[in-house]
Structure formats: C-alpha cells, structure tokens
Amino acid sequence: MMHLLSLLFSALLCQASSAEKSIIGLYGGTVEIPCTFEANKIKDVTLTKWKYENVDLLVKSKDKETVILATDEYKDRISLAANLSLLLTGAKLTDQHTFTCQALITTNFGPNIKDFSHALIVHKAPEAPFITEKAAELEIGKLTKLGKCIAKNANPPAKIVWLRNNKALTNEENRTVIMVNQTSGSLDTESTLLYSARKEDTGAQFSCRAEHSLASGLVSPPETFVINYSTEKLVLEVISNSPPVEGNDVTLKCVADGNPRPTSFNFHIKGNVTKVENSDNYTIANISRKDSGEYKCSLIDHPSIEAAKNITVQYLDVKLNLDKTVIRHAGNSLNLSVSIDSSDTATVSWTKGGVKINKEPEIAKLAYSDAGLYELEVTMGPLSRKASFRLTVEGAPVIRKLDDQNDKDGHRKVLICEAEGSPKPAVSWNINGTLIDEKSFDNGTIKHKISVMPSANLSVACTVSNSFGIDTRVITVSSLFEDVKVDKRDSSDDDDKTKLVVGVVIGLLVAALVIGMAYWMYMKKSKQGSWKTGEKENGSSEEEKKLEEKMEENSQKADV
Incomplete structure (x- = not known):
C-alpha cells in the first residue's frame, strides 16, 4: 500500500513545487526544517515525505507512524514534528544540503502535491588559531x-x-x-x-x-x-659584594647590546690591554688602593666600540702609638695618639672593659682606677678596623679605708681594710683573725675582711705592701665583753650593789664602837694607876703602845 502511495506521490510531484529557501542552524544543535503549510491545511495532508538531494529520509501517512527510510548517518538523527517539520539533531558542517518536503493533499477537488525545499547552512565558531x-x-x-x-x-x-x-x-x-x-x-x-x-x-x-x-x-x-643585530654599545660593570675594598677581588664585566652577543673582549687594565676569549669578564685579584683609576673594555673586531668605568678602591689603616701592654706609674700621664689613613671620613669609638666611653683616653694624672683594657674601633662604610692596649698602673699601696663593725649576730667584730696599689698588695694584721672575704684585685683596688673576738680593747693595725712600698693604719677595737656588760645591765645588779653599800656602812659603825670602848677602857686604867702608890710612870706608855697596835689591828679588820 505504501509502495502504491509512493508511486502515486511521484506521479503527481510535477504538479506543484516551491522556490528554495535558506535556513541557518548552529553547529551541534537541533535544526528544525519546516514543511511550510498553513495550520488549517495540515489536516488535509494524507502523505508526507522528506529527502535531501535524491536520498529519501522518512515518510508518514495520515494516522500512521513515521517510517524512517534513511540508511546512512541520518537514520538516528531525524524525526518528524507534529507540524510536519524535519528535526535534525547534532548539526554538522557536512549537513549543509538542500532538504525537500513533499506533501500529498487530498481535498474534494482531488489529490494535490506540495513541494517545499530549504538549503541548510550550519554556522560554526572557529577552532583556536x-x-x-x-x-x-x-x-x-x-x-x-x-x-x-x-x-x-x-x-x-x-x-x-x-x-x-x-x-x-x-x-x-x-x-x-x-x-x-x-x-x-x-x-x-x-x-x-x-x-x-x-x-x-x-x-x-x-x-x-x-x-x-x-x-x-x-x-x-x-x-x-x-x-x-650588530653590537652598537658596551657597558662596563663592576661586580663586587660592596664598593671595591682593598684586599678583595673585583670582577669587571663587559656587557654588549648585540645579538648574538660577542664572546671575546679586550680589557684595558692600568695601561695594559688583556684579551679575554669565550668570556665577558676579567677579575682583579687582591685589589689595592693603587689600583684606583679608569678601566675600559672594547670589542676585539671593532676597538672603537668601548666602555669605561672609574674605580675607587676603599681602604682604611689604623695605628696606635702604644704597645699592646702599657705600664705606667700612678700620677704619671698617658699620652695617646691614633693615626688613621682612609679613603673617606671614618668614625672612631672607644670602650674600656667592654663599656663605651665618650672620649679618647688621654690622661694627665693616672689613678689606679684608670687601669684596664682599652679598645678602639674605626669604621668607614663596610670597613672596620680595631686596635687595643691594656693599661697597668703601678705604685706603692695606700690604705684608703680601715673600719670595724659587728657581724649580723653580734658575736664577732669584722675588720675591713681597703687599699689601692699595684702590683697587688699583700695584706697583714697584727691580730689573729679569720679571713672571711678578699675582694678580687680590680683596677688597683683590694678589700680585705677578717673576723675577731677581742676580749679587751685593742689597737689593731692593717699593713699593706708591694714591691713599691708599704703603708700601715691603726684602729681601736673595743672589747666584746665590755659591750656585753653595758648592754646586759639589769635590776639584779642594782640590788647587789645596794646590799654591798649597807654591809660596808654597818661594818664601819661596829668598828667605831669597838674603838670607842677601847678608848674608854684605856682612860679608866690610866686613872686607877695614878691612884696606886709606887707605880712607875712609864707603865702607862707601854699600855698606850699596846692600845695603838690593837686599834690598828681593828682598823685593818674594819677595812676588810
């Protein structure tokens, strides 16, 4: 039946056709190619057929399913829309054909065939150039x-x-x-x-x-x-970690603007020309101040093309007029001079014992405290130079301080002897004691401490001596026991003293009574003797003598 319809369709094809039109689709998208009908005429279409050139794509009878006729790449990419348009998916550049829609229309006036053709143009963006x-x-x-x-x-x-x-x-x-x-x-x-x-x-x-x-x-x-391009210009560069410094290596580099760049150059070093091949640099080893001046490089083939550079070598020399070890007598002067030879202005700084001092150590009258290590640092840009000397001040020792004080418990006396002198003085005392501290000898000063337990007031002498002389100083140290008596006096001592005074008074009264009794007895006997007859006068003298001896004896007992 479909075959008969197709034959009839072909027979009537020549009756009607339409002009070809163009339609644009996008690469990779779905293109709808219309079969141009008025909407009210679609119901009269009994048979629709799509093709391109002479290749049939599909056919559809009214109220029947669409039949795919294509056997090439289109068989899986085409379908028919409800309005009879051809739908083509995944548009390609190779799809640029003329597609034709043929429709059989049956009306009361008989069958009629319409033919609509469209040239498909696929637009595509280019690939990256x-x-x-x-x-x-x-x-x-x-x-x-x-x-x-x-x-x-x-x-x-x-x-x-x-x-x-x-x-x-x-x-x-x-x-x-x-x-x-x-x-x-x-x-x-x-x-x-x-x-x-x-x-x-x-x-x-x-x-x-x-x-x-x-x-x-x-x-x-x-x-x-x-x-x-050919070289037209040269530049001479100085390669160094810092401005050229005396004693360092300095490299000269000749840079050309040509391409390919030249590989050989002439270097003009202090009036001498040195040819360098397969390199663009020249190194001056251990450069010195006498190497300051103008340097050049030039092309070997074109000597007129050259570059120049002035080099100033930095240098710094420092010298002291003193030896590493300086010995002076106390009271003498220290005459110091610093000689600086530099390529630019230098900065000078001094330290004594690691501590910065504000001025150069030039001293008119040396004291023991001036002794120590003096260090000089001179800087100029990247350069730094150092010098130093150790000053020793010598002289006879002198005791600056001699003192005593109680220790914290009050059980001992601490004697302190502080002296200056150099070499280090020896310290001695005229009393036995225990050494509790000796300050380290520093800048000509020594401090010596001993502890003692004096039982009485003492005169203590401290003696210091070295090869230049001797010095002695005396201090009076009070007894620890006397201090204790004074400090520990209480009311019991006063009671004992009161009792002693009362006893003495009573003793004196008893002695006076005895003397009075003795005197009374003496006078009584004298009177009785005068009444006796034949008694000698000298008898009374012996009795008087005995009485005096007795009184003296009683007097001594009273004193006791």
Missing part, C-alpha cells in the same frame, strides 16, 4: 616571513588579526605585510605575516587572534623570536 612555519630568527631591517596563522573549521570563515604584545598590527610599508589566503568554500582561514624587525622587538611576543560572530578571545599561544 595557531602559528606555523615560524621563522628561526629575524634580522633588523630585513622583511622576513615571521609565520603563518591558521584558524580552522569556521562557518562563515574567521578573520585573522596579527598581534605584537597584544596590540594589533596593520600593514605598514617596509615594516609589516599581512597576506590572507582564503580559498573559496574552505572553512579554514590562513594569514601570513612578513615583518621587518627592530632592536626593540627583542623579547616581544607575537600572536594571532581569530575573530568570529560566534566566539571571542580566540588567540594563539605567544611566540618570541631571535632578533639578530
């Missing part, structure tokens, strides 16, 4: 083919723009020539750039951009080219 046939090198002033830029598979074809450092190039007489090769019907665009390089093109980046209505930002990877 790239540069090929790149030049190995460019020569200044010579028009040379730099490369060819290709933008492939674009419909319509892309436009190519050449770029230098991302700026568009245009045709410029004797400098830039852009030639575009666009073959009719081709989907690829080619553009060739002829370019006359300049010195400033060294390191420049060249690229090309594809411009298209369906894409933007399509630029090839940048390319750099070797630019060859």
